Amino acid sequence: MITRHHYILLALLLVLTAFSFLVSFSSGSVDLGPGAVLQQFFNPEAGLQQQVLYELRIPRSVAAFITGGLLALSGVIMQVLLRNPLADPYILGISGGAAVAALATILLGLSGAWVSNAAFGGAMLSILIVFGLARSRYQWSATRLLLTGVVVSAGWGAMINILLTTSSNNSVYSMLFWLMGDLSQSRAGLLSALILLAGFVLMMLQARSLNVLARGDLQAAALGVDVARLKLILYFTASVLTACAVTIAGSIGFVGLVIPHMLRLLGARDHRVLIPASVLLGGSFLMIADSFARSIVAPLQLPVGVVTAIIGVPTFLLILRRSQQRSAE
Amino acid sequence: MASNSLRKDSINSPRNTPILQTRALSVAMGARELFRDLNLTIEAGQCLGVLGQNGTGKTSLLHTLINLRPTDSGDIMILGRELNAWSRRELATRLGILFQSDNDDMPATVMETALLGRHPHLARWRWEDADDIAEARAALTAMNLEALMERDITTLSGGERQRVAIATLLAQRPQLYLLDEPGNHLDIAFQIRSLEVIRRRVVSEGLGLCMATHDINLAARFCDQILLLTGDGEFLLGTTHDILTPENLSRAYGCAIRQVAYEGGSVFFPG
Numbered sequence: 001m002i003t004r005h006h007y008i009l010l011a012l013l014l015v016l017t018a019f020s021f022l023v024s025f026s027s028g029s030v031d032l033g034p035g036a037v038l039q040q041f042f043n044p045e046a047g048l049q050q051q052v053l054y055e056l057r058i059p060r061s062v063a064a065f066i067t068g069g070l071l072a073l074s075g076v077i078m079q080v081l082l083r084n085p086l087a088d089p090y091i092l093g094i095s096g097g098a099a100v101a102a103l104a105t106i107l108l109g110l111s112g113a114w115v116s117n118a119a120f121g122g123a124m125l126s127i128l129i130v131f132g133l134a135r136s137r138y139q140w141s142a143t144r145l146l147l148t149g150v151v152v153s154a155g156w157g158a159m160i161n162i163l164l165t166t167s168s169n170n171s172v173y174s175m176l177f178w179l180m181g182d183l184s185q186s187r188a189g190l191l192s193a194l195i196l197l198a199g200f201v202l203m204m205l206q207a208r209s210l211n212v213l214a215r216g217d218l219q220a221a222a223l224g225v226d227v228a229r230l231k232l233i234l235y236f237t238a239s240v241l242t243a244c245a246v247t248i249a250g251s252i253g254f255v256g257l258v259i260p261h262m263l264r265l266l267g268a269r270d271h272r273v274l275i276p277a278s279v280l281l282g283g284s285f286l287m288i289a290d291s292f293a294r295s296i297v298a299p300l301q302l303p304v305g306v307v308t309a310i311i312g313v314p315t316f317l318l319i320l321r322r323s324q325q326r327s328a329e
Numbered sequence: 330m331a332s333n334s335l336r337k338d339s340i341n342s343p344r345n346t347p348i349l350q351t352r353a354l355s356v357a358m359g360a361r362e363l364f365r366d367l368n369l370t371i372e373a374g375q376c377l378g379v380l381g382q383n384g385t386g387k388t389s390l391l392h393t394l395i396n397l398r399p400t401d402s403g404d405i406m407i408l409g410r411e412l413n414a415w416s417r418r419e420l421a422t423r424l425g426i427l428f429q430s431d432n433d434d435m436p437a438t439v440m441e442t443a444l445l446g447r448h449p450h451l452a453r454w455r456w457e458d459a460d461d462i463a464e465a466r467a468a469l470t471a472m473n474l475e476a477l478m479e480r481d482i483t484t485l486s487g488g489e490r491q492r493v494a495i496a497t498l499l500a501q502r503p504q505l506y507l508l509d510e511p512g513n514h515l516d517i518a519f520q521i522r523s524l525e526v527i528r529r530r531v532v533s534e535g536l537g538l539c540m541a542t543h544d545i546n547l548a549a550r551f552c553d554q555i556l557l558l559t560g561d562g563e564f565l566l567g568t569t570h571d572i573l574t575p576e577n578l579s580r581a582y583g584c585a586i587r588q589v590a591y592e593g594g595s596v597f598f599p600g
Contacts, residue, residue: 002456083434205453212448214435218428221397223501224421224449269437272456 006273009266013280017065020284024061025053027291028298032057063188063248064290064304065283068255069196070245072282075256076274077203077238080214081231082142088257089242092149095251096156097126098243102250103163103175112185115178116247123243126152131235142217145235181252181305183290188248195244199237200279206230207271214271254308255282258316265323285312346409347372348505348537349394354403355562356386356393362562363389367403369556369566371505373535376528378548378569380541381558382582387541388429390558391507394539395426408504421449425503427494429510439485439493440478443469446500461500468499471526473519487514495523499530506531508540512547520544524551545586545597549573557581573597 025037032040032049040050074089082091090096101122102115110118134148160179164172177184203210209230213220221227245252259282260274268274289307296302349371356363363386371377379387392398394405396412405412408423415423425446443465444457451457457465469475472492477485482493491514498506506527512520524540528551531538542548548555548569555572557565559581565572578586578597587600 080435085434208448208451208453211437211441212445214437215442215445216428218397219445221417222395222421222424222426222428223445224418226417264436269435270441 002270002273005267006270009263009268010273010277010280013277013284017280017284020287021061021065024064024287024291025057027295028052028057059187060183060290061287062193063186064183064287066188066192066196067183067186067245067249067252068259068282068284068286069279070192070199070241070248070282071252071256071286072259072278073196073199073203073275074238074241074245075282076260076271076278077210077234077241078256079260080210080271081234081238082146083214083216084142084146085261086257087146088253089238089245090251090253090256091153092130092145092239093126093153093156094123094239094242095246096153096160097129098123098246099179099251100156100159100163101125102178103160103167106171106174106178107163107167109171111174119250120243120247123239123246126156127236127239127243177303178250180303181250181308182301182303183249183286183293184301186249192244192248195240196279199241200275202233202237203275204272206233207275210234210271249304252286252305252308254305254312255286258312259285262316262319265319347406348375348408349539350406350409351394352404352406354393354405355401356389356398357401358386358389364558364564365562367556367564367566371537371539371554373537374532375554376531376538376540376552377554377556378540378542378552379556379558380543380545380548380578380581381564382560385558385560387558388509390556391426391509391539391541395424395507396420418449421501421503423504424507425498425501425505426507427498427509427511429513434483436481436483438478439469439474439480439482439496440465442482442493443496443500446497446502449501464502465496465500468496469493471499472496472523488516488519491515492519492523495527499526503536505537505539508538508542510542511540512542512544520547521550545573545578549595549597 022034022037026032026034032052036049037053040053043050071089075087078087078089078091079085081087098119099122101118105114105118130145130149130152133152134145164175167175209220209225212223212225213227213230217227260278263274263277263281268277286304286308289311290304292311293302293304293307347370349369351367351369354367354369355365369377379390381387389398393400407415407420444461446468447457447461447464451461466475469478472495474489474492474496477489482490485493495511508527511523515523524547527538530536540548540552552569555567555569557572557577559565565577565581575586575588575597585600586597589596589598
């Protein structure tokens with residue numbers, strides 16, 4: 001059921017998204033205030049500022065928005081698929097597989113597109129391994145899927161540690177940035193935008209079924225949902241979304257876990273509201289975090305994954321506290 | 330399928346078709362046979378009670394009837410049509426079940442939960458309209474939950490959650506109600522109240538009810554027929570009056586059960 005409260009929430013998130021884009025365009029080591037950004041859009045003469053805006057800032061902001069949206073949407077799906085509020089996009093080992101492949105290419109001295117392509121390949125490999133091991137002839141149990149994913153994840157973790165401990169100092173630095181999640185090299189292409197859009201549309205089509213599935217497999221089946229088919233769709237959608245996010249920016253933590261929760265605490269429990277709200281808030285949140293990442297210690301840059309946690313942890317705890325007080329009243 | 334026809338035509342099946350019929354139904358769990366050659370019929374307006382010791386297959390029978398478990402042999406007909414011929418969603422517009430246990434870890438309000446009962450009646454893109462909301466509201470009111478509509482279900486007590494689950498089933502408006510331990514967590518007033526609401530619907534609209542319970546007195550009060558599962562594939566089936574005797578019950582439960590008559594009814598208790 002959608003209420004006025006939900007419309008207000010979505011409208012505020014749209015405003016927040018626009019605001020975040022502006023903040024994201026105007027932060028960085030070259031000083032370019034929000035006013036200057038708007039001016040540059042209408043400036044016919046191409047100068048350094050315009051070049052910075054079009055070639056550096058905008059692609060990076062778009063990459064941040066898309067990555068944040070992908071992660072938050074994937075988090076929503078994983079939480080309902082596993083019926084576990086602690087699930088996040090990486091829980092089934094997708095980022096582990098991507099990390100091992102990406103780190104291995106860094107170790108070989110490659111960079112750029114090599115690393116992202118390897119990450120995507122590693123993520124896909126991990127998706128198939130977990131799917132192959134977790135599938136049973138009779139049913140898809142959330143517990144079995146979760147256990148398989150967590151164990152495969154632990155296996156990748158061990159391989160990551162082997163790669164880290166056996167690499168030279170130089171490559172360890174790039175590896176750590178990749179592992180913490182970093183947008184400084186990121187360019188999100190049209191393909192990732194299309195994947196986000198397709199995932200969003202597909203999930204909106206299933207949104208009411210997701211509400212039912214959140215009440216458990218049996219209840220969902222009794223209310224007419226083809227549970228096995230829906231779970232298969234959810235697993236592969238969430239996996240591809242995560243793989244795409246990891247390919248763009250490495251494994252940025254926190255967004256996929258916390259954004260859906262924040263929104264649920266703000267009253268968006270119905271997936272028809274939660275899904276669009278998560279994409280908007282996830283995207284905005286990552287753009288803001290990335291703005292901090294490149295301006296706090298400018299001209300140095302922090303990995304954005306560190307900043308998401310620094311901003312996200314207190315914000316989340318505050319909302320959690322508020323909502324507890326409200327429900328106690 | 331057009332959603333409107335699905336929603337509006339719903340209830341009227343010909344009165345002479347049984348709501349539920351099984352022919353030579355056998356179900357096993359692993360190597361153990363739960364029941365063999367079961368021929369059940371629930372006519373429009375009838376209530377069937379399923380009794381038996383723990384692990385005799387009461388829940389398995391209900392799950393089989395709603396196609397959540399495979400049969401070993403035999404047929405199940407719902408409203409005159411073979412169970413497997415129904416699509417999941419169509420079936421959910423005719424058949425509703427109250428499960429014995431549900432664990433609600435994911436947050437949702439009471440109202441949002443009750444509205445899920447409307448899910449099978451709505452086409453994919455449709456939102457719940459005023460009628461659906463009115464239906465859910467009426468169901469919640471029938472379960473005395475109108476003051477809790479905006480509460481999160483994860484904050485409710487066990488009995489309140491059971492009432493939300495019953496309200497969700499009422500909002501679903503099925504033609505056959507399958508209830509697994511409807512009295513779970515409920516105080517005695519709500520046990521009676523919820524079954525009275527359902528029974529009134531069943532009788533006045535010509536629907537069916539099949540409930541599995543441990544409460545012999547509840548079954549005696551609300552059911553026309555009793556299926557008493559006695560284990561090893563054996564069972565007794567007949568009218569409530571014929572089946573609910575101290576001898577049958579004592580044998581089925583392996584514990585002495587006595588009966589006391591009062592004002593036209595009777596009460597069973599262990600003796």
